[in-house]
Amino acid sequence: xxxxxxxxxxxxxxxxxxxxxxxxxxxxxxxxxxxxxxxxxxxxxxxxxxxxxxxxxxxxxxxxxxxxxxxxxxxxxxxxxxxxxxxxxxxxxxxxxxxxxxxxxxxxxxxxxxxxxxxxxxxxxxxxxxxxxxxxxxxxxxxxxxxxxxxxxxxxxxxxxxxxxxxxxxxxx
Numbered sequence: 001x002x003x004x005x006x007x008x009x010x011x012x013x014x015x016x017x018x019x020x021x022x023x024x025x026x027x028x029x030x031x032x033x034x035x036x037x038x039x040x041x042x043x044x045x046x047x048x049x050x051x052x053x054x055x056x057x058x059x060x061x062x063x064x065x066x067x068x069x070x071x072x073x074x075x076x077x078x079x080x081x082x083x084x085x086x087x088x089x090x091x092x093x094x095x096x097x098x099x100x101x102x103x104x105x106x107x108x109x110x111x112x113x114x115x116x117x118x119x120x121x122x123x124x125x126x127x128x129x130x131x132x133x134x135x136x137x138x139x140x141x142x143x144x145x146x147x148x149x150x151x152x153x154x155x156x157x158x159x160x161x162x163x164x165x166x167x168x169x170x171x172x173x
Contacts, residue, residue: 027170036061106140107139109142112147138161
């Protein structure tokens with residue numbers, strides 16, 4: 001799945017990501033959220049730039065993750081804060097203004113199933129964060145080919161997302 005995603009060219013990533021993000025931005029969950037946790041897209045992941053821009057434009061708080069040890073900590077992103085390369089080469093906010101609770105969490109992944117489970121990069125950062133129950137609604141962003149009809153193999157710590165947004169629609173689980 002990762003190889004297939006990595007074969008997308010830059011223009012296709014931008015176009016597909018825009019459609020995915022538009023579904024999310026138009027959702028009732030996004031519209032009602034006051035604090036949105038997002039991620040800074042890395043490689044061929046679905047982009048989040050429109051979500052971040054729209055969140056800020058609507059006067060909502062945006063939080064981005066920082067890898068700290070074996071956990072994710074989300075920090076508020078504002079125009080006065082800078083992003084730096086984190087442990088895995090992914091852009092992260094400077095550790096200022098930690099966010100303890102979010103109304104909406106946007107989650108990346110390599111593959112998703114229709115039950116709301118995801119395959120990430122194997123470290124369990126998002127699953128650990130979701131286990132803390134600091135998020136009201138969690139949604140994965142995926143290209144349509146990343147959504148599988150078959151169930152993904154599950155580990156005991158895997159957490160279910162509430163929805164998955166693709167270029168075609170939002171699937172609520």
